[in-house]
Amino acid sequence: MKLITWNWFWYVLVGFLMGGGAVMIWHILKNMKLKMVWFEWILLILCFFTFMLMSQTFIASFQEYEPRAAWLSLVFMGIPILLMAVVVYRSINKRYSKIKALS
């Protein structure tokens, strides 16, 4: 068994993308002088895990010769991800607007 297979490059790429995304969010929040509240964190983490599951299902379903399952996984998991992301965005945005209005 190879200790590191070609898949390693894929995992590193995903790791970089996720790390980059996390740093980006952290910077945006810092620049806006905003802190996220507990339920926003929960939704964001849920978003993240659902996104991971969706990507895995999408790619693995093609490996399983199940194209329809692959595309439908984008729909069935993508919609909840979008909804959660919108809730988090609107919640943060609402607070930001308030802070801006007060300052």
Added chain:
Amino acid sequence: MAKSNKKDPSSVGRRDFMKKLGLGVGAVGFGAAAYASGFKNLDKMMETPLAERKLPFWVKEVDEPTVEIDWENMEIFHGPENTLFNPASWENPQDYMDIYDRNIASTKKNVQDNVPGLSLKDRALADANCWGWGGRSGADLASPWAGADVKANPMWEHPTMFYTPEDYGVSKHEGTPEENSKMLRTAGRIMGASDMGFVKLDEKTKKLLWGKITFEDVEKGYAEPEKNKYVLPNKELWAVCSVIPQSLWMQQYSERMSWASSNTMSYSRANIYGNRLSVFLRGLGYQAYGGDTESMGRSVGFGVMAGLGEYGRAGILISPKYGTDIRTVLITITDLPLAVTKPIDAGITKFCETCKKCGEMCPSGAISMEEKPFWGGGEAYQAKGIKGWYMDAKKCYSFMLGGEPDCSRCQTVCPFTKFDDAVIHDLIKLSIGSAPLLNSAIRKMDDIFGYGEEPDLNETPWDLDPMDIPLYGLDKSRS
């Protein structure tokens, strides 16, 4: 008329789909990611009717081999009889015998000293894998009842073919039942069983053996086939239940293709495996009975009792890992003490109550559509005593053998029969095992997601790059 979930011919074909995927998804980066993770269907996109041999990228084809050959003076080698495995091809045949005498002496000593890798169980495994197929050893293929009876190769009287503890001058293998079970599972994986379970024969489980099998107060079992008499010794015995996998990969093609390679090959592998297991057990100094696909008893019954799966609506065993994609559970009876494996509950039989997919898709109407399992049986080909779904084997056989192509629809459509690449399947199985209320929704989603659709008859493996075909057709999720 049974319902079919055959693909709508107007729908986009699988290959077209792949092409679109390659173009559309490439833009968002998924295509690259998918390819990097071993995207086999992109290989399909690139297939040509006469696919070039695919070599690793650092290998190039050349006109002449890298070893120099003088074809002018090349001599024809006469054949295997000239190899040094034949004593006659030695100048002094006694040299050969001396070498083998030393080999015998060191082999015996290693077994007697229990040297790791060269101990009794290692030799038994080597003999099983080497001679378990029975050919060229001078023995017929192992007799299904008494187990393999490998003799020294009569062609050259190969003198290293010791294979019982007596031959090595040691007592038979001793281990705790737990150690023995672990040893058998390890050997089983090496010899060709994807999973293994153990059932102790008692007054209940003896009823899972064929009716022709009886018990007598004898030290060793015996058979008198002409009288249809098969006798096991009255002593503590265990059934070794070995799962023989079949190719799910092959089932993406037509039933006929699948049968041609996946199912039929699994039977031959099962019989070779059974031979090996018998040689292995005998090599440890224990008895082995059975070992072909038909000689012992009910494979589903033993499979359920050994915890290799649960009983399903179509009357077949459903494994939590392999689904219905099991060709058989091969039964071998032995007196090697084993730790039994218990039956399992993964919510599978319960799921069958709401699922009914195999029944809906069965082209012959052989599978019961009753919601709840029932006490049935009574036909000559059905045995009473199970609260289950009794399939009408006559309808199934009449369909399969009556001119229609070979059929395995009940296996291929089952929601438990899937590749295991996608993590989501494990989450679904977790739900089936712990929250049966969701079963009906899961069955609906299985249809919506397109699982178990009838394959496109125009697709065959003949156009693929041969190196993309899993060895023996066995994909990694079956092994």
